Amino acid sequence: MRLIVLYSLRNIGARKVTTVLTAGGMALVVFVFAAVLMLSEGLKKTLVSTGSEDNAVIIRKGSNAEVQSSVERHKALLLETMPEVALDNEGKRLFAKEIVVLIVMPRRTDNKQGNIVIRGIDERSADLRPQVKLIEGRMPRPGSLEIAVGKAIADKFRGSGMGDTLRFAMRQWQVVGIFDAGNRGYNSEIWGDGDQMMQAFRRPVYSSVIFKLRDSKEFNLLKNKIEADPRLSLEVKRETRYYEEQSEVMAKFLNILGLSLTTIFSIGAIIGAMITMYAAVANRTAEIGVLRALGFTKASILGAFIIESLMLGLIGGLAGLSLSSFMQLFTISTMNWQTFSELSFSFAMTPSIALKALCFAILMGFLGGLLPAIGAARKDIVDALRAA
Numbered sequence: 155m156r157l158i159v160l161y162s163l164r165n166i167g168a169r170k171v172t173t174v175l176t177a178g179g180m181a182l183v184v185f186v187f188a189a190v191l192m193l194s195e196g197l198k199k200t201l202v203s204t205g206s207e208d209n210a211v212i213i214r215k216g217s218n219a220e221v222q223s224s225v226e227r228h229k230a231l232l233l234e235t236m237p238e239v240a241l242d243n244e245g246k247r248l249f250a251k252e253i254v255v256l257i258v259m260p261r262r263t264d265n266k267q268g269n270i271v272i273r274g275i276d277e278r279s280a281d282l283r284p285q286v287k288l289i290e291g292r293m294p295r296p297g298s299l300e301i302a303v304g305k306a307i308a309d310k311f312r313g314s315g316m317g318d319t320l321r322f323a324m325r326q327w328q329v330v331g332i333f334d335a336g337n338r339g340y341n342s343e344i345w346g347d348g349d350q351m352m353q354a355f356r357r358p359v360y361s362s363v364i365f366k367l368r369d370s371k372e373f374n375l376l377k378n379k380i381e382a383d384p385r386l387s388l389e390v391k392r393e394t395r396y397y398e399e400q401s402e403v404m405a406k407f408l409n410i411l412g413l414s415l416t417t418i419f420s421i422g423a424i425i426g427a428m429i430t431m432y433a434a435v436a437n438r439t440a441e442i443g444v445l446r447a448l449g450f451t452k453a454s455i456l457g458a459f460i461i462e463s464l465m466l467g468l469i470g471g472l473a474g475l476s477l478s479s480f481m482q483l484f485t486i487s488t489m490n491w492q493t494f495s496e497l498s499f500s501f502a503m504t505p506s507i508a509l510k511a512l513c514f515a516i517l518m519g520f521l522g523g524l525l526p527a528i529g530a531a532r533k534d535i536v537d538a539l540r541a542a
Contacts, residue, residue, distance in 0.1 A: 173466065176430040180470025180518055181477065183419045188478035188511040190412025192501040193486075194405045196337075200499035201401040204339040205393030208240075208370050209282055212363040212380065215389045219400065220254040221271070224359040229386055233363055238376045240366040242281065248366035250279040253351050255361075257322045259311045270307060271343040272322070274351030282364055286340050290316050291331035294346050302331035304341040306485075306498035314344070323354035339397065342497050364393065420518055423470075427522025431463050432529070452531040459527035460520065467519020471512045478511070479503055 205211075212233060213223035230251045233239075240248045253274035258267045273279075280286065280293060294300035303314045308329075313320050320327045327346060335341045352358070367373060377390040391399075481501040 172430050172433065173469070176427050176522075177466050177470040177473060179423045179426045180467055180515055181473035183416060183423045183518065184471050184474025184511050184515045185477045186419060187412065187416040187514055188475055188503075188507055189481055189501065190408060190416065191507045191510065192478060192481055192503055194408040194412070195504055195507060196499045196502040197405050197408070197497075198398070198401045199502050200337050200497070201339050201397040204335070205395075205397040206282075206285075206366075207392060207394050208367050209364055209393035210367055210373065210376065211391050211393050211396045212388050213361070213391075213396075215381075215387050217389070220252070220362040221256060223254075223361050225251075225361065225363055225388065226359050229388065230360055230363050232386070233365075233380070233388075236376070238368050238372050240368045246278075248278055248282055250276050250282055250364050251348065251360045252276065252279060252364065253348050253355070253357055253361045255351070255355050255357070259307075259314070259320075261310055262312050263310075265312075268311065270311065272351065273343050273345050274348035275345050276348045279345070279348075279364075282366055283335075283340065285338060286333050286335045289332055289334045291329075293331055293333075296347055297349065298347060299325055299327050299350060300330045301327045301344050301346040302333055303329055303344045305332060305334040306341040307344060308332045310498070320344075323351075325354050337500055339400075339497060416514075420514075424518050424522045427463060427466060427519060428526060430466070431459060431523045431526035455533075456527050456531035459530050460523050463519045463523020463527065464516055465519070466523070467516045468512070470519070471515025474515065475508055475511050 211220075212225065213220060214225060217223035234247060234249050234251075242248055255272050255274075256269045257272055259270050260266065261268055275294075277296060288302070289305065291302070293302050301320065308314050308316075314329060316329055316332055318329045320329065333340070333345075348360075352360075367376070373390075373392060380386055380388055380390050478501075482503055485498055485500045
């Protein structure tokens with residue numbers, strides 16, 4: 155077995171040009187394959203990490219997102235009195251009533267319009283989201299026409315810089331702070347006082363209620379109690395689950411699109427590997443005859459060529475994976491089809507994606523080398539020696 159592996163390695167090194175071209179084609183396919191998976195994973199990470207396992211989000215039954223939901227004031231007041239709501243050190247409830255709406259803003263680069271989430275918050279909203287950090291200015295004061303913008307919005311949209319004034323809902327809103335939530339969905343939001351937002355947008359109801367659970371283990375009991383109450387007609391979700399659902403439609407589309415493109419490209423890469431291996435068999439017909447004469451079995455010849463094609467696939471896989479890892483340096487913006495709002499997120503590489511990409515590359519190498527290897531193993535010793 156060791157001799158077969160060494161033989162395969164020597165032949166790959168002896169054909170540098172064809173090795174580079176074949177492995178390069180596979181590398182490009184692996185790059186596309188890994189990049190699409192990283193894009194989908196980055197979207198999921200951005201939204202799922204937005205939430206906290208200890209927080210519960212309550213929206214109207216049948217609503218897929220906060221922007222579609224409505225929670226009446228009397229229902230919000232009833233929820234606030236529930237014993238499952240956690241208290242802070244001062245005995246105050248960690249409970250927030252919020253409004254979520256969409257506005258349109260022009261981008262800095264091309265002046266094209268994008269849908270932006272406006273979140274009307276109350277005094278406990280920031281306490282429920284410790285991952286959100288102010289990097290400039292301060293948070294909006296209650297009862298004021300002040301707003302704080304996420305870093306992704308401040309970087310990419312006009313009129314959203316520190317000290318700027320934005321006009322929407324027939325009012326002028328002053329930017330008094332910029333916050334950074336890392337790779338989380340809040341980075342693509344604008345926050346302002348909830349009561350002022352409700353008046354400006356003429357909305358008499360909240361979009362959602364969020365609160366921290368007194369005990370995370372009580373979630374299922376709380377969920378059953380609220381959803382079984384016919385007076386409320388509300389749905390309860392863990393915050394992590396809520397944001398995970400926001401990514402499902404887009405992530406599924408990206409996976410289907412990416413796998414479709416990868417399948418098409420991989421056919422070309424497999425054909426390229428097959429041509430390379432057939433050429434290798436044709437050029438080494440006499441060599442195969444000598445090996446058979448020296449006692450190498452058909453299985454050994456078959457194994458040698460398959461190992462060679464697998465090595466080509468592995469080289470291409472490692473090259474494509476290395477290229478795709480640099481995609482983590484880029485951040486892209488797109489529309490979240492669940493909420494129809496602008497969302498910024500980064501590519502994310504995981505060990506699972508790396509393993510899938512390498513296995514895919516090796517599979518391409520195997521499929522590309524299988525038929526040529528079978529052809530090499532079937533060659534008659536006498537006919538092969540005559541080619542010498």
